Structures are given as C-alpha cells and as structure tokens.
Amino acid sequence: MHVPDGFINAPVSVATGAVAAAAVAVSLRGARRELEGASQGGGYGAERTAPLAGLVAAFIFAVQMLNFPVAAGTSGHLLGGALAAILVGPYTGVLCVSVVLLMQGVLFADGGLTALGVNITDMAIVTTVVAYALFRGLVKVLPRRRPSITVAAFVAALVSVPAAAAAFTGLYALGGTADVPIGKVFTAMVGVHVLIGIGEAVITALTVGAVVAVRPDLVYGARGLAKPLELRTAPVTVPAAPGAGDVTTTAAREAEIDEPEPGTGEAAPAEVAPVPARSARRVWLAGVAAALVCAGGISYYASASPDGLEKVAHDQGIDAKAEDHAAKDSPLADYSVQDIGDPRLSGGLAGVIGVGATLAVGTGVFVVLRRRKAVGSADQPTAQTTGGNG
Template identity: 80%
Template sequence: MHVPDGFINAPVSVAAGAVAAAAVAVSLRGARRELAGAGQEAGAGAERTAPLAGLVAAFIFAVQMLNFPVAAGTSGHLLGGALAAILVGPYTGVLCVSVVLLMQGVLFADGGLTALGVNITDMAIVTTVVAYGLFRLLVKVLPRRRRSVTVASFVAALISVPAAAVAFTAMYALGGTADVPIGKVFTAMVGVHVLIGIGEAAITALTVGAVIAVRPDLVYGARGLAQPLQLRTSPLAGPGTDGAPAAADAPAAPAPAPAPASAPAPAAAPAAGRRSVRPVWLAGLAAALLCAGGLSYYASASPDGLEKVAHDQGIDAKTKPHASEDSPLADYSVKDIADARLSGGLAGVIGVGATLAVGTGVFVVLRRRRGAETRPAADTAPERG
C-alpha cells in the first residue's frame, strides 16, 4: 500500500506530513517509556525491548518483500503495524514502521518521497492505533492465557489492514489528483484489503505465537497477563495444603543452628526474566535474512492491492516519477547485477542491514536519553556536610 508521488495533491500531502511528524514526535516520547519498562520491569524492560525494536523493524522490512497472491492478478504484503505494536509497544511500533517506510522510500524507490507523510499516517499510525486498541480490548475480555494473545493478534491485524484502506480512501477523497468516483475507490480498496488482511493476520499471529511460546516476557502486549502458579487444595484436606496438616498441628521442627558470623551469605538466585535475548535476536535476524535474501525471489510478481485498484480505477493517471528511481537499489535489485536471484537477494540483505542499523540506532539513543532522565536524584544531588 505504498502511495507513490502524484496520487495525493500537495496540500493534503503537507497536512499528512504534519500529522505524521506530530505522531512521530509523540511516539519518540512514548517509546522512551516502553523501552525502559515500568515498575519492577524498569531494569529489565530496556534490556528486553530495546535490542528487539530494531530487529522488529528489519523483520517487517524483510517480510514486506514477500508479496502473496490474494486474488486473480493481485497480491498483498505485510503492513506490520499490528505486529510491531504487540511485540514492542504501540509508540515503538509507530517508529519501527516509520523507519521501514523511510528506508524503502530513500533506498528502494518504494513509496513516494513527497508522499512519505501519507504513507506514515496510513501504514504506521492508523494500523498501529487500530490494531493495538482492538488488541487491548480483546485481551481484556478473553481468558488470561497465552493463546488469547495469539487470537487477539490475529483479529487486530486482520482489522488493521482494511482500516488503512479506509484511511487512504479518506485522504484520496480530500486530495486525489484524478477525478474518480470515491465510492468505487472505497469499495475496491476495502474489498481487496480485507483479503490482504487475512494474510497479515496469519503472519502476525504466527510470529507473535512463536515468540510467546519461547519467551513470553519479550512480548509487550502480553505483559501483566502472567498469573502466579497456585497449589490446588483438595476440598477434603485439612487446613494445610495438599492434605498436609496445618502448621499448628504439625510437630515443631528444631530450629536451625545460627550460622557463624564469618560464614559467607548464600549466593542470590538470578533475577527472574534476566535471560539473554541473544538467541531470540539471532533467530529473528536469521529469519529476516532468509526472507529478504532468499524467499523474496519467489514472491508474487502481481501488483499489490493499491497498485491494482489504482490501475483499474484510473487513480494513477498523474503518478510522478520517483525521486530515487536511479538509486542503485531501486525496485529491490542491485544495479549492474544481471542475475535476478542474486540481485534481488543482495538488495534484500542490504535493506535488512540498513533498517536494522538505523532502527537500532534510534532506539539505543532513546533508551539512553530515558536512562539519563530517570537517573536517581542521589546521583546528581550535592553532598551535604
């Protein structure tokens, strides 16, 4: 659903750019809190979320290269707003998708540069807000189980795609450059993107389900859902658990002898949730490189939903050439490499690396700024005499 230059007129493009800039500014502040965690998770939150945020952006970039067929002569691809919001938080999710769109527009001539605000508003903000809002609502009403998170992810992702189609139609109604009946645009856009939403939902649910199966603590949307295990007590048992006598009825155990003063204290158990994220990070990076560097060669060559509707309805009549059409990576292929498989795979790998580097850089800076803002006052207060 990457909108090219020329679909939307200048005033609406500028207005969408202002909306996108404001949303990104708000997301930068919100992402600092998400990356730092909250409450008891403040220490581990940054360790868990920050390294994954850049990876999520790179993974979305990679999976967006895998166009899948949805109807005769039409394909679709992941938008990623729902996936990013559920994995790393809604504010961080907006930034993840925005980084992807920026990399695609600048390096690969995918999505117009003057339409960048339109694309961020449509594909990053609308999808994330709609998906995460619906996800939180479903999580509240569904049983508190891991499976409920996967189900909520599926439904939220499914709805987010036609919601983006509706948002595009609204922007086109305000500033479309071709004289096309808006009712036809609405019907065509929503119809095809409902089908694309099924693919989006499947990819999102599978990815969230895979992460939550091995490391549920890494899924932002699942935080607070875990319940402590409790021993089940038999109704026929006495006051003690599992039929054991109560403490008052049990014979008193001898008090342990006090440890010598010089005895070392027992080693503290490692804090819960402090497991390394490296295995998950490496697995995610491997999956992204496989998708972009290998599987992308087998992606559907059919136009995506917006391209198909634009061609059929005539809303692409005033499309303008992309400012980066001469980029060495334009159209996801490396210039001067004749072999299509090698050219496309190498372009995909470069895109994953560039998106990972830029995304990780942004989130590391945000994490450090958040750490500086929350530094204990004792570290900066002057010493008293």
C-alpha cells in the same frame, strides 16, 4: 500500500507530513516509557529491548518483500503495524514501521518521498492505533491465557489492513489528483484489503504465537498475562549431633537463605529472590536469520502481481497523475542491485542490504532513546538535591 508521488496533492501531503511528524515526536516520548517499562514484570531491561525493537523493524522490512497472491492478478504484503505494536508496544511500533517506510522510500524507491507523510500516517499510525486498541480490548475479555494473545493478534491484524485502506480513501477524497468516484475507490480498496488482511493476520498471529510460546516476557502485549515467578526462601534448620549446633539444610543453602544476624541468634526475615533476566541473544539471532532468509532467499518467489493499491489505482484511474520516484535511479531501486544481471542474486543481495540497513538504523534509534532516558533518570536526583540545598 505504498502511495507513490503524484497520487495526493501538495496541501494534503504537507498536512499528513505534519501529522506524521507530530505522531513520530509523540511516539519518541512514548517509546522511552515502553522501553523503560520493559524491565517491569519480566526482569527484562530496556538495554536489551532496544535491539529487539530494531529487529522488529528489520523483520517487517523483510516480510514486506514477500508479496502473496490474494486474487486474480492482485497480491498483498504485510503492513506490520499490528505485529510491531503487539511485540514492542504501540509507540515503539509506530517508530518501527516509520523506519521501514523511510528506508524503503530513500533506498529502494518504494513509496513516494513527497508521500512519506501519507504513508506514515496510513501504514504506521492508522494500522498501529487501530490494531493495538482492538488487541487490548480483546485481551481484556478473553481468558487470560497465552492462546488468547494469538487470537487477539489475528483479529487486530485482520481489521487494521482494511482500516488503512479506508484511511487512504479518506485522504484521497481530500486531496486526490484524479477525478474518480470515491465510492468505487472505497469499495475496491476495502474489498481487496480485507483479503490482504487475512494474510496479514496469519503472519502476525504465527509470529506473535511463536514468540509467546518460547519467551512471553519479550512480547509487550503479553505483559501481565502471568505474574513472574518468585522464589520465597526462609531459614530451615534441623537438629544435628549433640554439640554440633543447628545445621542449615542443603535445600536451604541452595536457596541462599540469610544466616542468623550476628549477636541476636535470630534469622533474618525471609526474602524474595528475583528471577534473573534471561538473555534474548538466541531470539535476536533467530529473528535476524529469519529476516535474512525471507529477504535474501524467499523473496525471489514472491508474487509479481501488483499489490492492492497498485491494482485499484490502475483499475480506477487513480494513477493518472503518478510521478516518477525521485530515487528511481538508486543503486537499489525496485529491490535489485544495479549492474547485477542475475535477478535471484540481485534481489537477494538488495534484500540482505535492506535488512542490515533497517536493523542498524532501527536499533540505533532505540538505543539512543534508551540512553537519553537513562541519562535523564540519572540527572533527576542530582537536580532535586541541588534544589533542596539552595
């Protein structure tokens, strides 16, 4: 659903650019809170979720290259708003999809540069907000079990795609450059994107379900589903041979129970042993490998049919005033490397480059956010102390 240049007039493009900029600014602040909150309820710190957020952006980029057929002569692809919101949070999700759209527009001439605000508003903001609001509502009424997360993800993703189609129709009604009946555009857009939404829902549910099955602590939408395991320990003694004194049992030693406090003969209070954080290296490596396989290999077999917006635009005349992309001569335009004749190699290499670039930019954004949050938190006590002394 990448909107090209020329579909929407300048005033509406500027307005949506302002909306997108404001939403990104709000999301930057919200993403800091989401990354900071990653250490709650699962022992998983923000310093490790930042690379995972970058991975989500790279994975969405890769899967968007896999157009799947939905009707005669029409294909669809993942939008990714629902997937990102559920995995890493709604604010972080908006940033993930925005990074993907920026990389696609600048490097691959996919989605107009003057229409970047339209695309972010439609594909990043609308899909994420609608999907996450519906997801949270479903999670509250469904049984508190892991399968409920997958079911809620499926429904949220399904609805988010036609919602984005309806939003595009509204924007086109305000600033469309071609005189076409809006009613027909709405019917065509929503109709085909309901079918695309089914594919989006399947991809989202499978991905979320797979991560929840192995590491539910990494799924933002699954936080609070189950309380983290706590190991409570208490001193246990057993009688020993005369004169040998009490001996702490092996089980107690393995649980690292506190020794009696010196001079009191009384054991220290029982403590709660925190569950150590689990490394996400395997998940990260598996995600990167999956993204590279999708973009570098499977993408060659993607449907060549126009996607939903392209098909509707051609059938309804929306593309009457479409403009050439400013980056049409980019070395990676149309997801192929210039001067490489083999289409399989050219497309695969372009996909790998795109995954790497999106991963680097996305991870960089979230690492910077995490560090700024950490610096701000570290400076706060000093400021308070200084003020108190004054």
